Amino acid sequence: MNTRQSINASSPSAGKVILVTGASSGIGKQTALALAAQGHTVIMHGRNPKKTQESRDWVEQRTGNRNVYAHVADLSLMSEVVRFAKEITATYERLDVLVNNAGGQFGSEREVTAEGHEKTFAINTLAPFLLTNLLLPMLERSESARIVTVASESYRQGGQPILDDVELERHYSMMRAYGLSKLYVWWLMRQFDARLKAAGVRNVTVNTVEPGSAATSLQRESLRKTPWMLPLIVLWLPFVRTARHGARTSVVLASSPDVEGVSGEFWGNMRRKRIHPKWISKEGEHRIWQYCAEMCRPYLEGVDLVLPMC
Numbered sequence: 001m002n003t004r005q006s007i008n009a010s011s012p013s014a015g016k017v018i019l020v021t022g023a024s025s026g027i028g029k030q031t032a033l034a035l036a037a038q039g040h041t042v043i044m045h046g047r048n049p050k051k052t053q054e055s056r057d058w059v060e061q062r063t064g065n066r067n068v069y070a071h072v073a074d075l076s077l078m079s080e081v082v083r084f085a086k087e088i089t090a091t092y093e094r095l096d097v098l099v100n101n102a103g104g105q106f107g108s109e110r111e112v113t114a115e116g117h118e119k120t121f122a123i124n125t126l127a128p129f130l131l132t133n134l135l136l137p138m139l140e141r142s143e144s145a146r147i148v149t150v151a152s153e154s155y156r157q158g159g160q161p162i163l164d165d166v167e168l169e170r171h172y173s174m175m176r177a178y179g180l181s182k183l184y185v186w187w188l189m190r191q192f193d194a195r196l197k198a199a200g201v202r203n204v205t206v207n208t209v210e211p212g213s214a215a216t217s218l219q220r221e222s223l224r225k226t227p228w229m230l231p232l233i234v235l236w237l238p239f240v241r242t243a244r245h246g247a248r249t250s251v252v253l254a255s256s257p258d259v260e261g262v263s264g265e266f267w268g269n270m271r272r273k274r275i276h277p278k279w280i281s282k283e284g285e286h287r288i289w290q291y292c293a294e295m296c297r298p299y300l301e302g303v304d305l306v307l308p309m310c
């Protein structure tokens with residue numbers, strides 16, 4: 001297909017097994033709803049057991065699809081990512097699509113997880129890197145697998161990458177942390193695509209999505225901690241769409257036959273996006289990959305991370 005055209009959400013082939021992280025609210029919940037309505041088996045991940053179960057029940061009630069499942073993990077902790085990946089691998093025979101959707105935005109004070117990582121980076125960058133690596137063997141066994149990662153247009157608002165201070169110990173600000181976490185996860189997905197191609201893997205595609213501005217609870221925590229942001233958000237409200245609208249591109253990338261085989265692209269508003277070359281850096285991609293690999297080393301025991309450099 002010509003991907004310069006708007007992509008088509010119609011006639012997806014049902015029957016995929018799809019994991020959506022961060023499906024307990026917002027864009028992820030709407031993504032799960034739309035995919036369940038198409039008849040796929042949907043594994044909904046959340047961090048709060050009650051909220052995740054209620055979201056799963058809501059999807060089943062709205063779609064009549066009983067093949068919807070709930071799993072819980074705090075993705076700010078890499079030990080939890082490992083436990084979660086093991087649970088998915090042990091519970092399901094097959095995984096065809098991984099939607100890395102879970103994400104967070106925090107306040108103007110830098111916060112660190114119990115494992116010592118800056119919180120925004122841990123959830124938005126490190127967790128998708130680790131989860132994708134851990135689930136890759138399962139995805140590779142699928143006839144046709146897809147990895148879809150939700151980034152953000154904010155990748156342009158974090159300023160220049162600071163590769164000698166990736167977790168912003170000396171340069172933290174809320175916008176820098178969020179913007180760079182999304183730039184870095186996009187770079188990592190470009191590396192997954194390039195490395196899989198270099199390894200001769202033809203049945204797994206990797207795409208990144210930006211959902212546009214959607215009314216969700218994403219800014220709940222940053223608003224609580226930095227209430228001065230409220231007037232800015234109010235000014236921005238006329239440009240904000242629904243979570244359902246925000247989910248559209250993820251849904252199509254996860255399920256539409258129109259994008260079968262398309263890989264390594266950045267998508268927004270149902271179209272492939274042109275990225276200014278200043279945001280693309282092979283050296284930056286390698287350094288972020290190496291950094292994440294180093295940080296995840298303790299959690300990657302027995303996992304082959306030898307996707308070739310390229």
Ligand SMILES: NC(=O)c1ccc[n+]([C@@H]2O[C@H](COP(=O)([O-])OP(=O)(O)OC[C@H]3O[C@@H](n4cnc5c(N)ncnc54)[C@H](OP(=O)(O)O)[C@@H]3O)[C@@H](O)[C@H]2O)c1
Pocket residue numbers: 021022023024025026027028045046047048051073074075076101102103104123150151152153210211212213214215216217218219243246
């Ligand atoms: N909304 C926008 O305008 C916008 C724009 C660009 C990109 N995005 C991206 O879109 C994705 C979805 O965000 P959203 O807007 O739908 O926000 P949201 O309503 O806050 O949903 C975020 C999801 O991630 C989960 N999550 C957050 N921290 C987690 C953690 N530590 N461990 C496990 N799960 C965690 C949340 O769980 P709970 O339900 O427990 O909170 C929720 O399910 C994010 O990656 C975000 O960065 C959003």
